[in-house]
Amino acid sequence: MPELPEVEVVRAGLERHVLGSTIEAVEVLHPRPVRRDHRGSTGFVAALVGQRIDAVRRRGKYFWLALANGDALLGHLGMSGQMLLKEPGAPDERHLRVRFTLARPDGSRLEMRFVDQRMFGGLAVSAGGAELPTEIVHIARDPIDPAFDDAEFVRRARRRTSAVKRLLLDQGLISGVGNIYADEALWRSRLHGERPGDRLTGPVLRELLGHVREVMGEALAQGGTSFDALYVNVNGESGYFDRSLDAYGQEGEPCRRCGTPIRRVAFMNRSSYFCPRCQRPPRPPRSR
Numbered sequence: 001m002p003e004l005p006e007v008e009v010v011r012a013g014l015e016r017h018v019l020g021s022t023i024e025a026v027e028v029l030h031p032r033p034v035r036r037d038h039r040g041s042t043g044f045v046a047a048l049v050g051q052r053i054d055a056v057r058r059r060g061k062y063f064w065l066a067l068a069n070g071d072a073l074l075g076h077l078g079m080s081g082q083m084l085l086k087e088p089g090a091p092d093e094r095h096l097r098v099r100f101t102l103a104r105p106d107g108s109r110l111e112m113r114f115v116d117q118r119m120f121g122g123l124a125v126s127a128g129g130a131e132l133p134t135e136i137v138h139i140a141r142d143p144i145d146p147a148f149d150d151a152e153f154v155r156r157a158r159r160r161t162s163a164v165k166r167l168l169l170d171q172g173l174i175s176g177v178g179n180i181y182a183d184e185a186l187w188r189s190r191l192h193g194e195r196p197g198d199r200l201t202g203p204v205l206r207e208l209l210g211h212v213r214e215v216m217g218e219a220l221a222q223g224g225t226s227f228d229a230l231y232v233n234v235n236g237e238s239g240y241f242d243r244s245l246d247a248y249g250q251e252g253e254p255c256r257r258c259g260t261p262i263r264r265v266a267f268m269n270r271s272s273y274f275c276p277r278c279q280r281p282p283r284p285p286r287s288r
Contacts, residue, residue, distance in 0.1 A: 033122045189211050196282065
């Protein structure tokens with residue numbers, strides 16, 4: 001599933017190309033991607049046609065186009081969603097679900113296309129959501145947001161008995177971090193993902209936050225992580241941070257730090273990757 005760096009790459013690409021554009025037409029080719037919009041496909045279209053795009057924003061893994069009337073077009077890529085920009089008349093993608101025709105400030109036309117093979121992603125119009133859609137107010141700020149509160153994260157994490165990897169994936173505590181970047185940050189911090197939050201010190205958690213930001217910054221610089229053709233930017237180009245991964249997906253490969261083979265274990269219907277030497281599992285609590 002695309003994580004914060006991949007979604008930020010898409011947001012930044014949209015910001016470069018669609019600001020100030022007016023939505024001239026919307027074509028819903030399959031109803032499932034707009035299933036969360038209570039207006040239905042017809043109402044979804046009516047709410048967008050004629051609106052100008054004033055900003056492109058993001059919270060965690062959600063992005064939205066802020067519209068001139070104060071509403072927002074809220075999007076989530078799900079597992080395989082793509083938001084592509086194409087010239088009018090370009091061949092349709094096989095899994096094209098929603099097409100937006102945009103009139104740009106210079107008079108040219110551009111198509112914004114929501115493509116989603118597995119259709120776990122979606123789009124919806126959020127009434128009055130230009131600044132922050134009400135549908136995602138429960139989602140915490142992400143670690144590259146300038147307003148992210150490190151001290152509050154540390155305070156809340158140290159009060160939890162949950163494993164530290166679960167804390168990193170808790171979108172109500174810290175947003176945008178998914179399986180890939182959690183494993184990478186934990187590897188850099190030499191922390192096993194099962195270490196409980198209440199057994200970690202403030203300095204250790206602050207160091208972990210630093211590594212989360214570090215690995216995300218590097219991923220952003222390389223266009224995100226692409227394991228297949230599903231994860232692409234607005235121009236359809238894949239990121240290549242997967243070549244720099246130290247832990248995730250590296251089962252059996254030697255740890256770049258100590259040479260011990262990276263291990264994979266089951267985790268929440270997914271997988272965790274770690275070095276069994278550098279990232280020692282936590283000791284069980286002593287029985288009383």
